[in-house]
Amino acid sequence: MSAPGKTEPTEIIARARTGDTQAWGDLYREFAPAIFRFCRRAMPTREDAEDATMEIFMKLRDKLIQYDQTRSFTAWLYKVAANHCWDMLRRRKARHEKDMDDVDDVPLECPEPNQLEKLIEERTSEEVRKALDSLGLRARMALVMRYYSDMSYDEIADALGVRRQFVGVVLLRARHELRQALGENSALAVGGTR
Amino acid sequence: MTEPDMNRDKNPNETHVDEMTLLLYVERQLDREAAQGVSLHTQTCTRCLTLLRALDRESRLLTRSMLEQDEPLPARLAEFHEKVKRNMQWIWGVVFGLAVLGVYALYTEYIVQWETRFEQAGFGSTSLLSLVVFQGAFWKGWQSMFSLFEVLAVMCMAGFGLFAFRRYLRRGSALAVLFASFGMLLAVATPASATEFRKGDNVNVKKGEVIKGDIFLTGEHVRIDGQVDGDVYAFAHQVDVSGHINGDLICFAQAVRVNGVVDGNVRAGANNVTLTGTVERNVMLWNETFILDASGKIGRSLTAGGETLTLDGKIGRDFLGFADSTTISGFIGGSVQERGKSLSIVSGAEIDGKTAFKGQKEPNVAPDAKLGSPLQFTKIEQRREERSGGYYLWQVIWGAAYVLFGLVLFSLMPKFSAEAAANTENLGASAGLGILVGAGFPIGALLACITVVGLFVGISAFFLWYASLYFAQIIVGAAVGQWIMGRTTEFWPEIGRMIVGLLLLRVVMMVPYVGMWIKLVVVIWGVGAISLALYRRLQPAMAPNIPPAPMAPLGGPLPSNTTVGGI
Secondary structure, eight states: OOSTTSOOOHHHHHHHHTTOHHHHHHHHHHHHHHHHHHHHHHSSSHHHHHHHHHHHHHHHHHHGGGOOTTSOHHHHHHHHHHHHHHHHHHHTGGGSSSOSSOOOOSOOOOOOHHHHHHHHHHOOHHHHHHHHHTSOHHHHHHHHHHHTSOOOHHHHHHHHTOOGGGHHHHHHHHHHHHHHHHTTTSTTOOSOOO | OOOOOEEEOSSTTOEEEOHHHHHHHHTTOSOHHHHHHHHHHHHHOHHHHHHHHHHHHHHHHHHHHHHSOOSOOOGGGSSOOSOTTGGGTHHHHHHHHHHHHHHHHHIIIIIHHHHHHHHHTTOOOOOHHHHHTGGGGGGTTHHHHOOHHHHHHHHHHHHHHHHHTGGGTTSHHHHHHHHHHHHHHHHHSOOOSSOEEEEEEEEEEOTTOEEESOEEEEEEEEEEOSEEESOEEEEEEEEEEOSEESSOEEEEEEEEEEOSEESSOEEEEEEEEEEOSEESSOEEEEEEEEEEOTTOEESSOEEEEEEEEEEOSEESSOEEEEEEEEEEOSEESSOEEEEEEEEEEOTTOEEOSOEEEEESSOOEEOTTOEESSOOEEEEOOOOOOOOOHHHHHHHHHHHHHHHHHHHHHHHHSHHHHHHHHHHTTOHHHHHHHHHHHHHHHHHHHHHHHHSTTOHHHHHHHHHHHHHHHHHHHHHHHHHHHHHHHOOOOSHHHHHHHHHHHHHHHHHHHTSTTHHHHHHHHHHHHHHHHHHHHHHHHHSOOOOTTOOSSOOOOTTOSOOTTOOTTOO
């Protein structure tokens, strides 16, 4: 998978599980770019993303034997990556202003549909990525897990340590936060109260 | 069919599906019935349809933005490397070096000097460990000293500790420290067997009674008229020993009188101690007044600190004293080393060894007092301490030790340390709490030691307080560093600021006269900030990860029959 959805190299995975270093190298080269991109989206700095990528693969090598071959390797890999990144962020949360444990309970204002449409239309992918950097850690992580690695609500709930019923709320709040970041200093600011 | 969650818009006749439900619809997280409800509604409601499309487009924009390959894989990651953090390995070398320096400083500055003094006092052991634990005797019988109250107190303390540090217990390092601490405690507290425990208002070992083994006594008035074939641990208002103790006597009391015989050592922390009987081995005291009566006898050495020492009796070996006023009229078989304000060697006194006195005024020596060698007097003048190169070298070593301590604390408790540093800005609360905790905690610890709460709790609390005095300086250093270099939330820059601030404080504290006052202010301030952080931590908080209430969109909560995620 350099991108999600690509056919999984089951043979390489099977060989890597037996300790074949060549296969492990192939596996790394196959998946490292995607995992780096995942980390790049989830972690605050490029250096963090690089470190996280290496650490995930070091962890992966130890854990590979635990991988259930009947299930999707990609999904499992993203789960490992998400858990690792979230763990790193959680360890650092003291040094971040946005608390990751407390969830804002301020009611969200429903956006004006046409304004939202306009906002989405006018924003580029690059702008979205920049706006993503300004989000709270939980919001950012939730969006990355959902829209980059296509993780299910169950997996997101598991990784973030929240109740499954609450994942939708986290995602919606994250979107509001993102819209606010995108529409900052603009009349297009939509909804979001954070 | 399940009704999707509807909101009434400004127009009361118009109802709309709320954004949350539409998002769940887009995400395919609604059950079939709810989804059909949304689908039907959006066929007739332009507003909801527009919002639904906008949300869907937003999802696609998000996915596209994230999947775009905007950055190539860094060259560093081109191949898998075993040691990802090799570039940071040097830091552990530095940490180890600082640790060695700190331990060396501690050993040479304090332990060696105390070792010498203990040896002079007759403890005579060369084992550092045994010196630290007072040759083991101090700890004997700990296990059996635990009464129900003490166990409860310890459990409360443990519970408090677990609660306070619950967020860190998931970390291996925190657990390792916890278990290592327990291990050390278990290692130093040697269990003893057959120890008897007595407590009450008046506790008495009656005349003719023989206790086989150690005994622990606590009460208002403790009397030992009988015989104890073991050590005695006494905690009372008044302790009278007129019987015979074959082991050591260890006591904390307002007043202690020893009329009988103690075959071992006497160690006491008391207000007044009077010895008219015999102690075969050593006596070590910290008290206000000590009187060695003319009939009193100490077989070996006396080490005493206090206000007034009167030595009329016989001391077999050396005397080491730290007292405002000391009067010697008895016999001392060894040497005398005294430091204090005044020393009087009166008529009838006999000292076989050398006599040395360090004080502010010359000692009074009666002409007929017998001294083994001429008295050595060193006048202590109230002058500024001379500062040689060694002094500055030690300041550097201590600075390094502080930095190491700060590194460890910030690594183990990053959030707590950051909170404590931030609390320094709350000047009023920090100063008030600092004075309260700084002065109150040791008093509480002392009370715990001498009451039923127990030595373990008291000594642990005391050590905690003592460590907090150092931690306080680090916290204030971190705050000062942030004021100078600006705020940061990253770990290493935060450490860098802590080091800068701390070293600056250390330099300022070296300024003669003013430095010690600055240090006092820093310690009070820091202790207050730590206490404030701890207090805030212990306030009831919302359970993590659980929202206090679900999001409240215009239309209220989702209907009860909406299954979030059940497609």
